[in-house]
Amino acid sequence: MPTYRLRNFFLWTLILFSKLANAQCPGLGAGTHTLCDPLASSITLAHSGNIDFLFDTYYQINGGITRGGSTQIRIKAINNISSTCQWKLVMYVSNISGTATPTDWSNQTLYGAAGSGSIPQLDLLEIRLDNFCHTPTNAGAWQQFAALNGSSIDIINSAMLVSAGSCVTQVNGAGDYLSNFGEYTFTLDYRIIPGITHKPGMYAIKISFCLSEM
Amino acid sequence: MKKSNLPLFFISMLFLGLTSKAQLVDEQNVTITMDLQPILQLDMSGPQNIDFVFDEVYEYVGGITKYGVTQLKVSASVDWDLYAVGYSSGMNGNALLWDNQVTYGIGAATNASNALDCELLELRQNKANPLNTSVAALFNDYSTAFGKSPTITGANNIYTSIAPYTKPIAGLKYIAGGVLGVDFVAGGTYLVTNASGTGAGSNYWYTMDYRIVPGLPAIFPNTRSNAGVASAIHFGGVATAYAQPGVYTMNVKYVLVQN
Numbered sequence: 092m093p094t095y096r097l098r099n100f101f102l103w104t105l106i107l108f109s110k111l112a113n114a115q116c117p118g119l120g121a122g123t124h125t126l127c128d129p130l131a132s133s134i135t136l137a138h139s140g141n142i143d144f145l146f147d148t149y150y151q152i153n154g155g156i157t158r159g160g161s162t163q164i165r166i167k168a169i170n171n172i173s174s175t176c177q178w179k180l181v182m183y184v185s186n187i188s189g190t191a192t193p194t195d196w197s198n199q200t201l202y203g204a205a206g207s208g209s210i211p212q213l214d215l216l217e218i219r220l221d222n223f224c225h226t227p228t229n230a231g232a233w234q235q236f237a238a239l240n241g242s243s244i245d246i247i248n249s250a251m252l253v254s255a256g257s258c259v260t261q262v263n264g265a266g267d268y269l270s271n272f273g274e275y276t277f278t279l280d281y282r283i284i285p286g287i288t289h290k291p292g293m294y295a296i297k298i299s300f301c302l303s304e305m
Numbered sequence: 306m307k308k309s310n311l312p313l314f315f316i317s318m319l320f321l322g323l324t325s326k327a328q329l330v331d332e333q334n335v336t337i338t339m340d341l342q343p344i345l346q347l348d349m350s351g352p353q354n355i356d357f358v359f360d361e362v363y364e365y366v367g368g369i370t371k372y373g374v375t376q377l378k379v380s381a382s383v384d385w386d387l388y389a390v391g392y393s394s395g396m397n398g399n400a401l402l403w404d405n406q407v408t409y410g411i412g413a414a415t416n417a418s419n420a421l422d423c424e425l426l427e428l429r430q431n432k433a434n435p436l437n438t439s440v441a442a443l444f445n446d447y448s449t450a451f452g453k454s455p456t457i458t459g460a461n462n463i464y465t466s467i468a469p470y471t472k473p474i475a476g477l478k479y480i481a482g483g484v485l486g487v488d489f490v491a492g493g494t495y496l497v498t499n500a501s502g503t504g505a506g507s508n509y510w511y512t513m514d515y516r517i518v519p520g521l522p523a524i525f526p527n528t529r530s531n532a533g534v535a536s537a538i539h540f541g542g543v544a545t546a547y548a549q550p551g552v553y554t555m556n557v558k559y560v561l562v563q564n
Binding site: 135143 | 336337382
């Protein structure tokens with residue numbers, strides 16, 4: 092291949108992958124993807140920031156800690172002109188550090204002697220989500236991510252359009268939490284029951300909540 | 306643009322077109338942190354002070370034994386060792402001698418000595434140390450039954466040290482575990498059923514008995530050093546000495562430490 096063609100090939104390839112790499116949420120479904128207004132639609136968290144679990148007594152290690160209602164997701168899904176918006180909401184887990192084993196939490200530091208324990212895996216975290224109309228998948232049930240970086244849990248993900256106001260499962264039409272709190276707001280509980288098999292230390296993971304058009 | 310570049314250009318534009326439409330993609334993130342602190346929790350139930358009052362001859366001769374005075378209950382998230390250590394504040398010039406708070410009578414009589422070794426205190430735990438493989442271990446633990454006085458084995462004399470937070474070396478007594486890395490009790494608790502049982506029957510619960518035998522004369526004939534031999538500093542090495550009547554105190558510390 093001549094030099095200029097090779098250079099152009101790499102140039103276009105670089106542009107292509109830089110565009111694709113911007114997508115933090117890999118959740119775009121098949122379809123036209125122009126039915127929702129991307130500027131007016133949004134996902135917001137009522138309680139943002141870190142959610143910290145501190146285990147410093149044995150009964151916490153053994154019995155776990157539950158943080159109820161630590162995250163509240165608020166959705167606004169607005170139609171584009173003459174279109175019918177249909178959306179999905181998926182959460183993804185990431186162990187943040189590029190050096191962490193793909194199945195494990197990211198370890199910030201270890202305490203004390205090395206001991207014989209193990210690094211906790213990503214399926215240690217349990218999440219329960221629900222709303223007034225119980226629209227999410229597995230509403231009200233404790234769920235776990237698969238122990239693999241990037242694994243996901245569907246919150247709303249239906250191929251069929253379920254319009255707002257029906258107060259049934261998988262509502263995914265246009266609407267917003269201001270006018271329809273029961274279907275466009277999601278409350279999340281978190282629970283961790285470490286048990287005694289893990290190495291003492293500070294660990295972290297990231298959860299991404301991704302709103303995208305079907 | 307050269308004609309030969311057109312296919313690459315169109316292919317790239319096609320992909321760019323797919324990704325550059327006005328699409329609804331929005332994202333929020335939450336970071337979860339988990340701080341797993343190493344937990345070593347020792348619950349001790351029983352009186353803080355254990356008093357031995359010797360005011361009868363039979364108590365001097367036969368000693369006083371206090372059964373089941375201290376309950377040691379462990380909950381830990383890491384592998385652990387547990388040991389007892391005896392020492393004093395050093396009032397008598399040596400932290401391995403009992404503190405002499407009060408001397409009765411007119412004062413030190415001929416041959417009377419207040420140099421009482423902390424090692425004269427004997428302990429007994431209700432079950433054996435689960436794992437202590439120290440090379441040439443003299444005594445794995447305090448589980449041996451109290452012997453008929455005078456007892457010369459040293460199997461029950463408390464481990465003494467002026468450095469209570471330094472673990473006993475190989476061969477010396479632990480209640481559970483040992484100095485070697487392979488000697489430990491795995492993390493767990495008496496609160497739930499585990500491989501060793503549950504509650505008082507598990508490896509996470511120990512009941513301690515105490516005994517002091519002064520003897521007549523009051524020379525504490527059971528006193529033995531950490532190594533199990535007659536203490537070299539017994540009454541300062543004065544063979545004819547006996548214990549000065551008085552009030553004496555010492556400290557028994559139970560130390561739970563990560564293996």
